[in-house]
Amino acid sequence: MMKAAVKTEEGTFTVEERDLPGLPGPDWVLVRVRVAGICGTDLRHWQKHEPDLVGHIMGHELAGDVVETGSEVTNVASGDRVVLETVLGCGHCEWCRARQYNICPDLYPTRNKYVSRAYGQFLVAPASHVYRLPDHVSYEEASLIDTFSVCLHAHHLSGLTINDRVAIIGAGPIGLGQLMLAKASGADVLIIDTVDHSIKLARKLGADVVINSSRDDPVAAMKAMTHGRGADIVFECAGGDSMPQTLPLATKLVRRGGKVVIIGGFDAGRQQIPLEWQRIQMSEIQLIPSASFAWWKLDKEQGQVLELLGKGKLDAARLITHRFQLEQINEAFRCASDKEKTGAVFIAIKM
Numbered sequence: 001m002m003k004a005a006v007k008t009e010e011g012t013f014t015v016e017e018r019d020l021p022g023l024p025g026p027d028w029v030l031v032r033v034r035v036a037g038i039c040g041t042d043l044r045h046w047q048k049h050e051p052d053l054v055g056h057i058m059g060h061e062l063a064g065d066v067v068e069t070g071s072e073v074t075n076v077a078s079g080d081r082v083v084l085e086t087v088l089g090c091g092h093c094e095w096c097r098a099r100q101y102n103i104c105p106d107l108y109p110t111r112n113k114y115v116s117r118a119y120g121q122f123l124v125a126p127a128s129h130v131y132r133l134p135d136h137v138s139y140e141e142a143s144l145i146d147t148f149s150v151c152l153h154a155h156h157l158s159g160l161t162i163n164d165r166v167a168i169i170g171a172g173p174i175g176l177g178q179l180m181l182a183k184a185s186g187a188d189v190l191i192i193d194t195v196d197h198s199i200k201l202a203r204k205l206g207a208d209v210v211i212n213s214s215r216d217d218p219v220a221a222m223k224a225m226t227h228g229r230g231a232d233i234v235f236e237c238a239g240g241d242s243m244p245q246t247l248p249l250a251t252k253l254v255r256r257g258g259k260v261v262i263i264g265g266f267d268a269g270r271q272q273i274p275l276e277w278q279r280i281q282m283s284e285i286q287l288i289p290s291a292s293f294a295w296w297k298l299d300k301e302q303g304q305v306l307e308l309l310g311k312g313k314l315d316a317a318r319l320i321t322h323r324f325q326l327e328q329i330n331e332a333f334r335c336a337s338d339k340e341k342t343g344a345v346f347i348a349i350k351m
Contacts, residue, residue, distance in 0.1 A: 038061075038346075089111075179205055222253045260286065
């Protein structure tokens, strides 16, 4: 048996005893989770009545130890410290065959059945989605690799290059990860948020201009930074309830012929977000949706992020502000959801 945090009718968690999962095949591994994280997607489900999630083990940012391997596994062994890739498609559809499993039609049913169960002490994953950690990368740092992989996929889609002028909306873990990648690529970056402690951290991580949009005008600041032109690329990293405000803002920040990369998640169903469509069309502004991550050219994006983290090119440790035990998971979510008071950025849950 194992301990696991299970979703309730109210959208909170109860910690229960659950059966250990078995290996589905000879190329799978069983992993003991050591650290799991809380991301913006998790928070969008917090304290919401969602009947299809009741009784489920949630979470998709994690690192741990291999405790059992199938007979065909060769890339990891029992006892290895590892990080798991939790973007798992069906493996059979044409998108999976094209290595675009991040847009597999059965992505969420598949990943929720196996790998997106980080708030349980054990889970199973195909060996192809398991990466051995360097000795100097901690479990906590590795639990942010999923976040950074989302950032890297968006970075690749944007085509960002040296000396680009970039705006980032949202200074949570995704926005701060996007900032690190943009600075590592030689861009000038303006980052926008409404939470002062997040803005201060963005400054420490290398942002050229930081704006609290509750006090200052981000469009005026972007124009001042670019001699009136606007950003070459805007990354929308807030999402959720703020999207009706942040997506229009992104289209105002970007220059003619520029790109808006949409990373922040939408809630399910239809949403009406008015945009200046004539201006977008006449300015040839590209709106680019970005979904999770998979492969880029010859490499898996999560593997690329692990390499960047191992080389010290991404600073995961700076983002970790709070730590809780599994039994405190509801307290952890309350802390994450009230970041203006708590100063939370990324929260690590010890399993």
